[in-house]
Amino acid sequence: xxxxxxxxxxxxxxxxxxxxxxxxxxxxxxxxxxxxxxxxxxxxxxxxxxxxxxxxxxxxxxxxxxxxxxxxxxxxxxxxxxxxxxxxxxxxxxxxxxxxxxxxxxxxxxxxxxxxxxxxxxxxxxxxxxxxxxxxxxxxxxxxxxxxxx
Numbered sequence: 580x581x582x583x584x585x586x587x588x589x590x591x592x593x594x595x596x597x598x599x600x601x602x603x604x605x606x607x608x609x610x611x612x613x614x615x616x617x618x619x620x621x622x623x624x625x626x627x628x629x630x631x632x633x634x635x636x637x638x639x640x641x642x643x644x645x646x647x648x649x650x651x652x653x654x655x656x657x658x659x660x661x662x663x664x665x666x667x668x669x670x671x672x673x674x675x676x677x678x679x680x681x682x683x684x685x686x687x688x689x690x691x692x693x694x695x696x697x698x699x700x701x702x703x704x705x706x707x708x709x710x711x712x713x714x715x716x717x718x719x720x721x722x723x724x725x726x727x728x729x
Contacts, residue, residue, distance in 0.1 A: 613629070
């Protein structure tokens with residue numbers, strides 16, 4: 580067989596699964612007393628009816644397998660190789676270190692809140708809550724990391 584037409588491991592596993600499921604469908608059709616006349620006597624199915632019955636059972640079994648398969652996990656594709664995604668990773672690391680005030684290697688909620696305000700991307704509350712916004716602004720202004728130029 581030429582290399583281009585060699586089945587992949589995934590194809591092989593699908594073929595093996597289909598064959599094993601067919602075997603189970605054949606076995607169960609006989610087991611449920613729905614065999615051919617030569618095996619079950621005059622009350623058995625004709626060959627054509629037997630094939631139809633096995634096909635029906637095989638379709639049911641395969642459909643049940645598809646329903647049992649977990650949904651694929653969808654995730655954000657890596658943007659590392661996109662041409663438009665030309666980010667200076669060392670600058671991002673420096674930004675992270677600047678906002679990771681307690682140097683834990685993670686940014687907790689307070690550090691995150693200060694960061695999004697500093698970067699100007701914080702979601703704003705409605706006008707009715709201006710007093711609370713000014714309290715947050717005062718807290719941020721008084722923190723040490725606010726004194727650093729960004």
